[in-house]
Amino acid sequence: MSAHEIHxxxxxxxxxxxxxxxxxxxxxHLAACAECQAEVAGLQDTTLLLAGLSDTAPAPELRAKILxxxxxxxxxxxxxxxxxxxxxxxxxxxxxxxAVLGVIGxxxxxxxxxxxxxxxxxxxxxxxxxxxxxxxxxxNAKVGQNASAxxxxxxxxxxxxxxxxxxxxxxxxxxxELWLRDKTGSLRPAGLMTGRGNAEVVLTGDAVDATxxxxxxxxxxxxxxxxxxxxxxxxxxxxx
Amino acid sequence: xxxxxxVPSGDPSPESSGVAALAGLLRRSARxxxxxxxxxxxxxxARVHGLVLRVVRDPAQSEEVTQEVFLQIWRTAARxxxxxxxxxAWMMTLAHRRAVxxxxxxxxxxxxxxxxxxxxxxxxxxxxxxxxxxxxxxxRVRAALAELTPxxxxxxxxxxxxGYTHTEVATMLDLPVGTAKTRIRxxxxxxxxxxxxxx
Numbered sequence: 001m002s003a004h005e006i007h008x009x010x011x012x013x014x015x016x017x018x019x020x021x022x023x024x025x026x027x028x029h030l031a032a033c034a035e036c037q038a039e040v041a042g043l044q045d046t047t048l049l050l051a052g053l054s055d056t057a058p059a060p061e062l063r064a065k066i067l068x069x070x071x072x073x074x075x076x077x078x079x080x081x082x083x084x085x086x087x088x089x090x091x092x093x094x095x096x097x098x099a100v101l102g103v104i105g106x107x108x109x110x111x112x113x114x115x116x117x118x119x120x121x122x123x124x125x126x127x128x129x130x131x132x133x134x135x136x137x138x139x140n141a142k143v144g145q146n147a148s149a150x151x152x153x154x155x156x157x158x159x160x161x162x163x164x165x166x167x168x169x170x171x172x173x174x175x176x177e178l179w180l181r182d183k184t185g186s187l188r189p190a191g192l193m194t195g196r197g198n199a200e201v202v203l204t205g206d207a208v209d210a211t212x213x214x215x216x217x218x219x220x221x222x223x224x225x226x227x228x229x230x231x232x233x234x235x236x237x238x239x240x
Numbered sequence: 241x242x243x244x245x246x247v248p249s250g251d252p253s254p255e256s257s258g259v260a261a262l263a264g265l266l267r268r269s270a271r272x273x274x275x276x277x278x279x280x281x282x283x284x285x286a287r288v289h290g291l292v293l294r295v296v297r298d299p300a301q302s303e304e305v306t307q308e309v310f311l312q313i314w315r316t317a318a319r320x321x322x323x324x325x326x327x328x329a330w331m332m333t334l335a336h337r338r339a340v341x342x343x344x345x346x347x348x349x350x351x352x353x354x355x356x357x358x359x360x361x362x363x364x365x366x367x368x369x370x371x372x373x374x375x376x377x378x379x380r381v382r383a384a385l386a387e388l389t390p391x392x393x394x395x396x397x398x399x400x401x402x403g404y405t406h407t408e409v410a411t412m413l414d415l416p417v418g419t420a421k422t423r424i425r426x427x428x429x430x431x432x433x434x435x436x437x438x439x
Contacts (some may be wrong), residue, residue, distance in 0.1 A: 008421055008422055008425060009421055010425060011421060011422075011424040011425025011426070011427070011428045011429070012399065012405075012406040012420075012421040012424050012425065014428060015336075015396065015399045015400040015424060015428070016336055016337055016340045016399075016400075016403070017399035017400075017404065017405050017406045017409065017421070017424060018405065018406065019405050019407070041324070041325055041438075042432055042437060042438045043425075043428045043429070043432065044325065044329055044333055045325065045326070045329055045432075045437045045438060046428050046431050046432040046435070046437050047332070047333075047336070047400060047428070048328060048329055048332055049377070049381045049384075049431065049435055049437070050381070050396075050400050050401070050431075051287060051290075051291045051332045051335075051336070052287065052375070052377060052378060052381065053378050053381060053382070054290035054291055054293070054294040054401075055286040055287050055290040055375075056286060056289055056290035056293050057285065057286040057289065058285055058286075058289040058302075058303060058306050059303065062285070062289075062303055062306065062307060063278075063281060063282075063285070065307065066281065066307055066310045066311065067274065067277070067278055067281070069307070069311055070274060070277060070310075070311065070314045071274070073311060073314060073315055074272075074315075075269070075270050075271070075272055075314060075315055075316075075317055075318060076315055076316055076318055076319065077318055078270070078318035078319065079318075079319060
């Protein structure tokens, strides 16, 4: 899908008329496209006009029910905003500190932070190629209570990319480690990320024969096999 | 939200509560203020439920979704960020997404069961919109909608009120694949400009 075609999804996105895969692709694009951000905001405000055509009061009992319900539910804390220029604040939770994954020598993964996804890095180019591949598969998972992650895999390219949303940073001295599950069911190291906020990381290793992927919290530098239970699991048999 | 017009007093629509007031109620709700949340509910429940009912159609299921929406608003009120848009936009976007998720999930379950599928699509919603009929803004919106081309209007309504994907809309309107999304976008842009949204 070309950039031009992606732009054209803004209207359908504003009215929730995208399927899950298109939505995930578009949101990834949106994070880096100021033009689309402005357009989507305006179109979403426009949908409010449509929403105003159908006012219908719910049954009076619903009020008491909901007000009783909230007594048992704790409001979540705010997502602490990073300091970003005003223009970008509108999409704070989308504009990620992208973790750029590189591989040096004997399979040692290193990564570095950039403040904004830039489409020129090799990793992002590859991530885009995976997400736009004709045979791409999408898997979604919750990460803890508030964060979520989408994993895109293209068998043709042989790679998978993980896109995280609203992640909290890994505890100090710890990192998030990515895993690919092989046919025998064992988890193979597939790279590291700090995970703060939103990130887009291409998993190292061959994703063609993998049967799943996972994320776990590991000591800095990563582990050879998970030392804690995964906080997110993707089962490749359950494509959406 | 400069497009919102002044409304006569006594109008129970969210506009009459004031945009800033809604944001304030939302912020107090985030701090666990149940009274503020009750006021927020009173100011917005007809709008939220009206939209959910229009998309979901089944009254019992719609009440469930409305209940879920308000619980989600209560739980995630701290995530509302004024720099991203108005409180009402945040709430309605959340309500619409939830309603669409519900109809699509139901559709996945009932894909085999065509009798159920069809019967859920013949329920009329026309009577439910009566309350809004008198609102000045609703009349302006209807007039602006009438200015769209028939295909733009149908595509937009099937997507927004019907909860259909643009691909489904293309098939329903016999449009070439990939053009319904353009019609939806064109229609929204035309509506936006006619109503002066964001100006």
